[in-house]
Amino acid sequence: MTQGTIRMPVATTACAGAACVRRESGGLARRLAAPGTRLCPACHEHLVRDLRRLPELYEECARHLDGAGGERSVEKTSGGPLPGMPFNCRAADTRSAILGVLGSWAGLVLEEFGLTGPRRAVAPLARFLIRHSHWLAGHEAAGEVSAEVARLVRRAHGVIDPATDRRVPVGDCVEPGCSGDLTAVVRPRQPRLPAAITCTENPAHRWAGPEWLQLSRRLNATSATDSSSPEERWVTAADIARLWSVPPGSVYRHASTAKWRRRSESGRTYYHAADVHESLKHRAA
Incomplete structure (x- = not known):
């Protein structure tokens, strides 16, 4: 019998990332998560990329607040700069969702590490989550954060299109x-x-x-x-x-x-x- 190191089987887990979930819905197998995490390298990178995009998308939504969003625009008669100026409610709600979701996930990280939180603005929150993306990838909520950030990106891209229930x-x-x-x-x-x-x-x-x-x-x-x-x-x-x-x-x-x-x-x-x-x-x- 050859002497040597005993190799134990390495547990593998299917990736919980948003992209792999979509792969599975299309009939393809999910990729394997990286060791010690719940995301494969591709889904981890996708999460980081989406977080980098959100500040720009947040500002882009602001350019649709004046009613350029079409079907979701309503006549706003109070609270706006001019009476009767059209207001895109969907663009406003999307901006609110981006800020709220990033703040919520940042709160999870802060509670775990006892850190001082970043300023409550989209760009600092996104940078903060990118710095802690490896910890998020290993958290039980990795699939949820991946899916929710991906949904925010899709929602921001579709802010000028009608949404269906x-x-x-x-x-x-x-x-x-x-x-x-x-x-x-x-x-x-x-x-x-x-x-x-x-x-x-x-x-x-x-x-x-x-x-x-x-x-x-x-x-x-x-x-x-x-x-x-x-x-x-x-x-x-x-x-x-x-x-x-x-x-x-x-x-x-x-x-x-x-x-x-x-x-x-x-x-x-x-x-x-x-x-x-x-x-x-x-x-x-």
Whole structure:
């Protein structure tokens, strides 16, 4: 037997980056994440590139605030430089989203390292996140930050184009005897509004996004009649962000501060729905 170093198998993980997720949706396999991270080198570079682009895109959106955005322009009769001057609400909302998202992720880094934060402006925040991009790539939220920054870039590029609502499947309708499916309707034109959950069979079966956790409890109560104990509900950070209209960075801060119960499955992190509801129930009010 040859003496030598015993080589242990190296664990490999599929990349959670936005570009690899799109590859998978197109029928291609995701690339492997770099050791110790959740992003492949290409998706890491894509994240850094998008962060570099956001300050310029933020300023470009400002040039559309005067109504050059077309269909999303409205007549603004107060608060503007001139009465009746057209105002592009979508451009303003996109700028607000860029600043808010970068600030949220920067807050996650600051909480981890106890650093002094950069000035709350897009360019300094983007530079700060680029400096800490390797840490973000190794964080459990690497996929979320990659996806959210990529969405900001797409949203800024499409600021002059009409946006359409997106529908996200949620599950079976909870109303007794209803065979419909529940769908969360996400409105890009109104990013501050929580998703609206509607039933495909009966439009009267309708809930706001934050009520999804209560709907889950109703499903649990129904299943409890057929089993010894109700099924626990677990949700991803992306689900929480979408349904409660909370930036993903804030989701992870809540999870850390409130010590939400968590579990990992197939490389994804899930949080206990009851803990999420307890922390965020005030937002529904």
